[in-house]
Amino acid sequence: MLPYVVQPGDTLLRIARAFNVNPESLLAANPGLDAAAPLLPGLLLSVPAQTAFIYRVQPGDTLLGIAGKFGLTLQALVQANxxxxxxxxxxxQLLTxxxxxxxxxxxxxxxxxxxRELTADTEALLKAYPFLQVEKIGESVMGQPLIAIRLGDGPVKVHVNAGMHANEWITTPLLMTFLEDAAKAAASGEKLCGADMRELLRQVTLWAVPLVNPDGAELAQEGLRPDHPRAAELLRWNRGSRRFRKWKANIRGVDxxxxxxxxxxxxxARRDADGPGPRDYPGPSPFSEPEAAALAAFTAEQAFDLVVALHTQGxxxxxxxxxxxxxxxxxIARSLAKASGYKPVKLSGSDAGYKDWFILQYxxxxxxxxxxWGVNPLPLDAFPDLNDEVRALLVAALEEARSLVL
Structure with missing residues (x-):
């Protein structure tokens, strides 16, 4: 067993991921844990030493040297810590x-x-693939940066955003996984879903905003901290419940x-929401929320040729x-549907969404x-299948954008 002290923001799955163990073995090693309850910072856990161990840093050690000692890449060691x-x-210092x-x-x-995962992974991606570009496009209500990542340098511009709804945060790692796969394929000259990514990204520029709603995602994933500056309001808007897994809105209760x-x-008028809450409140006016305003300003600045907003589920x-x-x-919708296995739908009775505004405006x-498919938040064990679907769909979107403009 390895000792581990719970840090702020830790969850059972995050700890299991860090140590490359399955959550069931972590629960079995700590029978007092409640899988549904938030972990308290400072709690000492026992972690089964199945695929990792602890190394105590010695004088003169460097990360590169430690990685070399154990036959690891520097990236693998940084990712584990x-x-x-x-x-x-x-x-x-103790390293995993x-x-x-x-x-x-x-x-x-x-x-x-x-x-936190987005920040760490963005830094790691930039080191691995220096041709990526990162730009801050704004801040959330709580002051967290909203970042955009650019891949490619072609004249055709495509935008994909994810994580707009708090309980749909799984779209964020799906988009980030696509960026990693596409960057790797471009760097190595490999194909992705049959597409020559190096050539495609000479013709198309992809700007991704992986997490539009970081405050809401944190609330949905980690629950409400007692010291949260908006704790009283959030509890009231959530009808007194401390369960926020189904929270969809931003931290001010706006969809x-x-x-x-x-x-x-x-x-x-259709929503008829009486005020802030977990979902469906459009806010006091358009662009009242900094996250939506930042995304719109970025869209206007870049003059995209095609946009995709990732949500769940259906x-x-x-x-x-x-x-x-x-x-x-x-x-184009039929092409995306053929690639992903999804169904193209002509929708009515829905307004004020990002896609709606983009079409209306441009x-x-x-x-x-x-x-x-299922109930939000989608289960993480579905991630590999979802990744296959999203990867194929986004490659098709880039190819369609190229043929549309060039």
Missing amino acids: RRQELKQLQPG VPRADNAPRIVDGRAEYGQ LNDQFPAFWEEES QEIYWNYRGYEPPESER RKPGYTVEVG
Whole structure:
């Protein structure tokens, strides 16, 4: 057994992911744990030493030297210790050393994925693939950075966003996994879903915003901390319940995908929400929330040719908006559907979403993709299948955008 002290933001799945053990063995080693209850920081856990062990840093040690001792890549060692300060190692510091044959990839979708994972993985991706570019496009209500990641340098511009709804956060690691796979394929000259990514990304630029709603995702994944500055309001808006797994809104109780000026008044009347809550409140006005305003400003600045908004669930692709969509929108939707196995749907009775606003404002193809099937939040054991579907769909979107403009 390895000792581990619970840190703020830890969950059962995050700890299991860090040590490359399954959650069931972690629960078995700590019979007092309640799988449904938040972990208290400071709690000492026993972790089964199945695929990792602990190394005490010695004077003169470097990360590269330690990785070399154990036959690891530097990336694998950094990934296994993503919560630690690694810029300057201190003698006596304890590091998790994964087994060489279980060295993880950069993006790992086996546990909750929020701002801390996004930040760590973005830094690791930039080191592995220096041709990526990262830009801060704004901040959330709580001051967390909203980042965009650029891949490719072609004249055709595609945008994909994810994590707009708090309990749909699984779309964030799905998008980040796609970025890693696409960057790796471009760097190595390999194909991805049959596409020559190196050539494709000479013609297309992809701008991804992986986590539009970091505050809400943190709430849905970790629950409400007693010291949260909005604790009293959030409890009231959640009808006194401390269970926030189904929370969809941002931290001010506003549904970010009802924030865009595309017949917003009609959507507001349809929702008939009496104020902030877990879902469906469009806010006091369009763009009242900094997350929606930042995404709209970024979209205007970049003048995208095609956009995709990843949500869950339903295995559907919404491609139209009140007849404002261009003629090619349905054809492209059918191409995305063929690649992913999803169903293209002509939607009515819905307004004020990001896709709606993009189509209305720019008369270009825009798509809302409802990933997977089930109840939000989707279970993490579905991640490999969802990843296959999303990867194929996004490659098809890049190919369609290229043929659309060039």
